[in-house]
Amino acid sequence: MNQQFSNVLRRSIRSLWGNLSLNGMVVGVIAAALLLAGAYLQVLINLDRMMSEWDRDVHISAYFYSDVNEDRRFAIKDDLAKLQEVEDIVYVSEVEAGNFLVDKVPDVKTILEEFGSDVLPASLEISLRSAFTNPADIKKFVEQIEGHDFEDIDYGQEWVQRFESFVSLIKSLGVVVGLLIIMAAIFLVANTMHLVVYARRAELETMKLVGATFGFVSAPFLLEGAILGLIGALIATLGIWGVHHLLFLRLEDALHLALGNESLVFLPPGALIALCLIGMLLGMCGCLTAVRRFWVAAP
Amino acid sequence: MIRLYHINKSYGKHNALTDVNLHVKKGDFVYVTGPSGAGKTTLLKMLYGAQSPTSGKLLVGGVDASKLAAKQLPFLRRNMGVVFQDFKLIPTRTVADNVGLALEVLGMPREDIMRRARAVLNTVGLRGREDAFPLDLSGGEQQRVAVARAIVNDPAILLADEPTGNLDGAMAVEVMEILLAVNLRGTTVMVATHDTGLMNRFPNRKLRFESGRLVSD
Numbered sequence: 001m002n003q004q005f006s007n008v009l010r011r012s013i014r015s016l017w018g019n020l021s022l023n024g025m026v027v028g029v030i031a032a033a034l035l036l037a038g039a040y041l042q043v044l045i046n047l048d049r050m051m052s053e054w055d056r057d058v059h060i061s062a063y064f065y066s067d068v069n070e071d072r073r074f075a076i077k078d079d080l081a082k083l084q085e086v087e088d089i090v091y092v093s094e095v096e097a098g099n100f101l102v103d104k105v106p107d108v109k110t111i112l113e114e115f116g117s118d119v120l121p122a123s124l125e126i127s128l129r130s131a132f133t134n135p136a137d138i139k140k141f142v143e144q145i146e147g148h149d150f151e152d153i154d155y156g157q158e159w160v161q162r163f164e165s166f167v168s169l170i171k172s173l174g175v176v177v178g179l180l181i182i183m184a185a186i187f188l189v190a191n192t193m194h195l196v197v198y199a200r201r202a203e204l205e206t207m208k209l210v211g212a213t214f215g216f217v218s219a220p221f222l223l224e225g226a227i228l229g230l231i232g233a234l235i236a237t238l239g240i241w242g243v244h245h246l247l248f249l250r251l252e253d254a255l256h257l258a259l260g261n262e263s264l265v266f267l268p269p270g271a272l273i274a275l276c277l278i279g280m281l282l283g284m285c286g287c288l289t290a291v292r293r294f295w296v297a298a299p
Numbered sequence: 300m301i302r303l304y305h306i307n308k309s310y311g312k313h314n315a316l317t318d319v320n321l322h323v324k325k326g327d328f329v330y331v332t333g334p335s336g337a338g339k340t341t342l343l344k345m346l347y348g349a350q351s352p353t354s355g356k357l358l359v360g361g362v363d364a365s366k367l368a369a370k371q372l373p374f375l376r377r378n379m380g381v382v383f384q385d386f387k388l389i390p391t392r393t394v395a396d397n398v399g400l401a402l403e404v405l406g407m408p409r410e411d412i413m414r415r416a417r418a419v420l421n422t423v424g425l426r427g428r429e430d431a432f433p434l435d436l437s438g439g440e441q442q443r444v445a446v447a448r449a450i451v452n453d454p455a456i457l458l459a460d461e462p463t464g465n466l467d468g469a470m471a472v473e474v475m476e477i478l479l480a481v482n483l484r485g486t487t488v489m490v491a492t493h494d495t496g497l498m499n500r501f502p503n504r505k506l507r508f509e510s511g512r513l514v515s516d
Contacts, residue, residue: 299349
């Protein structure tokens with residue numbers, strides 16, 4: 001077994017060393033394909049984290065009719081606080097709402113002074129427990145509290161749902177695009193490896209004529225493909241890391257509001273391992289396709 | 300050892316072999332002769348599975364080679380040695396590596412391969428040339444390397460396609476003597492040649508082909 005493996009390894013290294021430029025092309029193709037796929041994956045992972053953050057931070061603002069008196073408002077607040085879905089509930093008076101707005105947008109101070117500090121409606125700011133932050137539960141909760149003297153209930157979930165649909169679409173597209181990228185990469189690797197096989201056709205043909213099996217001939221190519229794929233994946237990882245640091249992290253400030261307390265993350269170790277395995281698989285499939293094409297045609 | 304029943308081989312409208320029937324017994328030494336295009340090479344290619352007959356039955360070592368699955372072909376070839384007309388030596392490998400190729404495909408340990416290769420190279424008179432590369436050798440030496448590779452695994456059948464075609468008289472005699480020595484050890488040998496001088500010098504059974512037909516045996 002060791003003897004056979006060392007034989008395969010020796011032949012692989014010989015081929016890797018003997019066809020540097022073509023092997024470089026294979027590495028380049030795999031690296032480019034995985035760079036695209038990896039960067040796409042990184043965007044998806046960060047979008048997912050963004051959505052989880054939003055889901056975690058579901059915040060409902062229930063605005064009172066102006067004619068509901070303060071005692072009634074506190075009574076409603078106490079009633080709602082008893083509900084199992086509610087994690088936290090805060091009463092925000094008209095004046096507090098005005099102050100909050102002025103804090104965030106100082107320019108509106110003069111307008112508020114002109115119209116009166118109680119121009120904004122009083123509200124209850126409700127945070128839900130994490131077990132009830134899925135869209136169906138939120139909708140159910142909002143329907144449940146709608147009768148409680150509220151003029152309007154705003155929970156921004158419609159926008160989140162639209163965004164979730166958008167991300168699902170990107171994910172589905174990602175699967176299709178990913179498959180296309182992988183198929184294109186296999187095609188390109190196979191064609192490039194075909195040149196490597198062609199350069200060694202006399203040797204391989206002779207091997208076949210003296211009784212070599214397909215496994216014997218293809219094993220070093222498979223190993224070669226795996227090595228090239230791994231190198232391609234490592235280069236792609238380096239590229240994605242570069243994109244992460246040079247581009248994504250610069251976007252972090254701009255995305256601060258959307259990200260909340262989260263920051264943009266690099267691909268997790270599992271994804272990096274998957275990327276390496278996909279790279280090796282790409283290399284192996286490409287090499288196998290090229291060798292098989294030769295093998296069928298050889299005498 | 301080798302039996303052909305009504306073998307036909309055609310390439311489009313051209314018939315390379317027509318209704319060939321023959322029997323070669325174990326340990327025979329047989330010349331396959333005839334003019335160029337008579338079907339000698341086609342016959343040998345069929346025997347080592349590089350081509351399959353259009354019709355008829357072909358038995359090699361008891362195996363029906365005409366119905367052999369692609370996966371079984373390597374195992375048929377491991378039981379025979381072939382000296383190709385164009386040698387088919389790998390220029391990037393040393394002489395010893397070229398000879399050892401037939402053992403390498405069997406998964407034999409490298410030390411054993413080198414030991415056997417050196418012994419066979421000694422037999423064909425190429426001692427000391429183990430580490431040379433084929434392109435550094437003369438035509439005659441290359442031919443002998445090809446013979447060494449064909450016999451290194453002690454095959455039951457040895458097929459040689461014009462093994463003396465590129466050689467001068469003395470060298471051709473040397474190669475023929477090697478083939479005869481292999482035959483003496485029990486290997487069935489079939490040599491495709493149109494060198495009548497050699498056939499007269501080393502008389503053996505002759506199969507004469509003309510236009511794809513076996514005209515005399």
